[in-house]
Amino acid sequence: MRIRIRVPATTANLGPGFDGMGLALGLYNEIEAEPASALEVTIEGEGADLLPRDATNRVVRAAAALFERMGSALPPMRLRCHNRIPMMSGLGSSAAAVVGGLALAQAWMGRRDPPEALLEIATMLEGHPDNVAPALLGGLVLVARDEDGLIAARVPIPPMRVALALPGVTVSTEMARRLLPSYLALDDVVYQISHVALLVHAFREGDWGLLGRAMRDRLHEPYRAQLIPGYERAVAAARAAGAAAVCISGSGPALAAFAPEGHEAIATAMAAAFEEAGVPARTWVVEVDFKGVRVEIEPGV
Numbered sequence: 383m384r385i386r387i388r389v390p391a392t393t394a395n396l397g398p399g400f401d402g403m404g405l406a407l408g409l410y411n412e413i414e415a416e417p418a419s420a421l422e423v424t425i426e427g428e429g430a431d432l433l434p435r436d437a438t439n440r441v442v443r444a445a446a447a448l449f450e451r452m453g454s455a456l457p458p459m460r461l462r463c464h465n466r467i468p469m470m471s472g473l474g475s476s477a478a479a480v481v482g483g484l485a486l487a488q489a490w491m492g493r494r495d496p497p498e499a500l501l502e503i504a505t506m507l508e509g510h511p512d513n514v515a516p517a518l519l520g521g522l523v524l525v526a527r528d529e530d531g532l533i534a535a536r537v538p539i540p541p542m543r544v545a546l547a548l549p550g551v552t553v554s555t556e557m558a559r560r561l562l563p564s565y566l567a568l569d570d571v572v573y574q575i576s577h578v579a580l581l582v583h584a585f586r587e588g589d590w591g592l593l594g595r596a597m598r599d600r601l602h603e604p605y606r607a608q609l610i611p612g613y614e615r616a617v618a619a620a621r622a623a624g625a626a627a628v629c630i631s632g633s634g635p636a637l638a639a640f641a642p643e644g645h646e647a648i649a650t651a652m653a654a655a656f657e658e659a660g661v662p663a664r665t666w667v668v669e670v671d672f673k674g675v676r677v678e679i680e681p682g683v
């Protein structure tokens with residue numbers, strides 16, 4: 383048996399939707415797994431020089447967690463990880479590892495549960511739901527946690543492309559969360575709620591003008607901007623190049639820009655602005671992913 387997993391990058395928050403929404407992106411990590419006599423992990427691509435190749439690897443830990451929940455131990459396997467999602471970038475590399483490991487374990491056990499079934503354990507392993515939910519389900523996903531548990535709802539949106547720019551600094555989500563205020567004033571709460579509601583409507587309708595007004599945030603971006611050298615310049619450059627809306631992707635430092643057209647020029651303009659601020663930057667133009675994690679099982683290899 384050989385199992386192949388493809389799991390998308392994700393951009394969480396989308397401005398005001400802090401911890402409450404995320405979008406899956408067509409930039410994928412791939413994992414291939416087959417039985418072996420002992421755990422063997424090979425890693426190519428992003429993070430190949432940094433990620434552990436033993437039981438502490440995040441993909442392995444997530445797979446082991448699901449086996450454990452089902453009352454068994456992780457069987458010995460050979461894992462080949464081909465990573466395209468940059469680490470500590472705000473593009474959901476850690477959520478992709480968690481979702482990839484869980485989907486792999488589920489397929490190995492021959493279970494055919496829908497991806498939603500993994501949402502709870504994925505959130506527990508990742509700490510917040512807004513990257514794992516779109517990585518599982520694809521598209522734009524709204525998430526909430528309340529007294530009765532987790533809720534995830536996929537919002538239908540038109541196909542669109544996203545321009546991404548990643549300056550050459552790393553930001554740990556943990557550090558970026560510590561910068562945030564514990565309390566918001568009532569007028570800021572109202573600002574957030576009203577902007578999130580408009581943002582969802584703008585995405586659904588593909589209304590770029592409204593998206594530009596709605597993707598504004600007072601909860602985390604003003605605090606996190608300081609972690610991103612050249613932030614102001616890159617946002618201004620993206621807008622000057624035709625972006626309707628720009629946000630910090632997740633906890634950063636990547637920026638995500640939304641526009642009806644001209645994505646390559648927007649990405650290039652953001653990179654040039656970062657470089658003027660003294661930081662090299664990488665760029666991608668990606669489609670929104672509507673499939674979420676994908677599993678292929680090749681029997682009897």
Ligand code: HSE
Pocket residue numbers: 394395400401402472474510512513555558559602631632633
């Ligand atoms: N909602 C999380 C945060 C996403 O902004 O901290 C992290 O990618």
